[in-house]
Amino acid sequence: MKIPNMIDAKKRHQETINYVEYESSLGKFGKGKKYYVRTYGCQMNEHDSEKIKGMLESAGFVSCDEMEDADVVILNTCAIRENAHDKVFGFLGVLKHIKDTTNPNLLVGICGCMAQEEVVVKEILNKYKYVDFVCGTHNLHNLLTIINNKIETNKQQIEVLSYEGDVTENVPVLRESKYSAWVDIIYGCDKFCTYCIVPYTRGTQRSRKKESIIEEVKELKKNGYKEVTLLGQNVNAYGKDLYDDYNLANLLSDVSDTGIERIRFVTSHPWDFTDEMVDIIASRDNIMPYIHLPLQSGSNRILKLMNRRYTKEDYLKLYDSIRSKVKNSSVTTDIIVGFPGETEEDFEDTLDVVKKCKFDGAFTFAFSPRENTPAALMKETVSEEVKMDRLHRLNEIVNKYSNEANKKLLNKTVKCLVTGVSEKDDSKVCGYTENMKLVNIEGDKSLIGEIVDVKITDTKSFSLDGKYIK
Numbered sequence: 001m002k003i004p005n006m007i008d009a010k011k012r013h014q015e016t017i018n019y020v021e022y023e024s025s026l027g028k029f030g031k032g033k034k035y036y037v038r039t040y041g042c043q044m045n046e047h048d049s050e051k052i053k054g055m056l057e058s059a060g061f062v063s064c065d066e067m068e069d070a071d072v073v074i075l076n077t078c079a080i081r082e083n084a085h086d087k088v089f090g091f092l093g094v095l096k097h098i099k100d101t102t103n104p105n106l107l108v109g110i111c112g113c114m115a116q117e118e119v120v121v122k123e124i125l126n127k128y129k130y131v132d133f134v135c136g137t138h139n140l141h142n143l144l145t146i147i148n149n150k151i152e153t154n155k156q157q158i159e160v161l162s163y164e165g166d167v168t169e170n171v172p173v174l175r176e177s178k179y180s181a182w183v184d185i186i187y188g189c190d191k192f193c194t195y196c197i198v199p200y201t202r203g204t205q206r207s208r209k210k211e212s213i214i215e216e217v218k219e220l221k222k223n224g225y226k227e228v229t230l231l232g233q234n235v236n237a238y239g240k241d242l243y244d245d246y247n248l249a250n251l252l253s254d255v256s257d258t259g260i261e262r263i264r265f266v267t268s269h270p271w272d273f274t275d276e277m278v279d280i281i282a283s284r285d286n287i288m289p290y291i292h293l294p295l296q297s298g299s300n301r302i303l304k305l306m307n308r309r310y311t312k313e314d315y316l317k318l319y320d321s322i323r324s325k326v327k328n329s330s331v332t333t334d335i336i337v338g339f340p341g342e343t344e345e346d347f348e349d350t351l352d353v354v355k356k357c358k359f360d361g362a363f364t365f366a367f368s369p370r371e372n373t374p375a376a377l378m379k380e381t382v383s384e385e386v387k388m389d390r391l392h393r394l395n396e397i398v399n400k401y402s403n404e405a406n407k408k409l410l411n412k413t414v415k416c417l418v419t420g421v422s423e424k425d426d427s428k429v430c431g432y433t434e435n436m437k438l439v440n441i442e443g444d445k446s447l448i449g450e451i452v453d454v455k456i457t458d459t460k461s462f463s464l465d466g467k468y469i470k
């Protein structure tokens, strides 16, 4: 058994990263068995779930739609805020009920960021003995061995490393979409924003080799993919740990040269965002003019306490440079309200930046203390009521600008990658504009997988309506 340790997780080791190939010699031990995977959190987790499914299928497991029918249920968890935790623990209760009643042989496993938290794993050891296995983020590629050990020994398996060792290439992957693919470019984060648990749960910043990334994109293109989204907690730091003179701008340029039709990347950190990167985004038609640029706070005092390493003025300068250089660009952001010590004046600085930037959209959060992060030790000065009031005031302004940005598209013709049937109306299809806006489209299902012209006929706060134009 290996359980995580938050002090070890904070250490940054200088040893070089090993690049290894995925291997499994277990054969089809899952033949005849069914799996169900539930994913919480960010795109990195969504993509990890594609790997979890890929590994399970390589061992002969098949997917099922109802967890009641499954032999293995895996929760791929998120630790970013307390409510993510609560959802998982709530769901474990449902799984216990299934084990106690209809399916006593069900295996329940936990992967993802919560698996990397010392408190969570200790709680599972003490209180959730019916959880059959826990597999951390650093050794996800060993998942099949962990499940097989559980089946063979019938003992609870807890395998979580606090120190990330390798970058494992060619893990089997079962992609959700046939047209749009996620491609990891950098794992972990070394920024240590004081509120954030990610540097502890995802470890040291480790870039994938540029050749592996470019090869993956070429292969995806060959297989008919139209879009790739380059993934990392902080994509702008790409290459820093691996190359002297090759960074995200170089990678974007090389990925653009593959000729894949659409390239996106997420998430950006304003501190690492160079002019060279803005210029390459502006100069290539297949790099989408959409940037998610987390602000977190507009107050210099709070930004400093958050260890964000930029000021309000730096952010606005970068923002203006993106908007002026990248044609028809859209920018979305993340904002936290109620960080310890945030005064009304600090909050108004945040509102001021929102009013200046008029973001296309923003994900807004109330500060939630995370175990062992520096901000969790700071005295919380903002009451829940004030946090909720600020969140509400912020959301009103955010929604106003996002509505305005959408309204500008009315009667315009935009390019959409049609990704599937509309969730709202199954006689329609849906897709995303270059600016990453969701459009419900009057059009035939044969359009799915194509990039087509769509005339926008109506706009809402969070989506658009449109009509396919031949």
Ligand code: 5AD
Binding pocket: 080, 081, 195, 196, 197, 294, 296, 334, 335, 336, 365, 366, 367, 368, 369, 370
């Ligand atoms: N409390 C509230 N929001 C947080 N985020 C990260 N950590 C916390 C926390 N402890 C938000 C940040 C980040 C987004 C993914 O989640 O805004 O950009």
Ligand code: SF4
Binding pocket: 189, 190, 191, 192, 193, 196, 197, 198, 199, 233, 234, 269
């Ligand atoms: Fe967390 Fe900051 Fe790293 Fe983003 S950049 S993952 S907010 S520590």
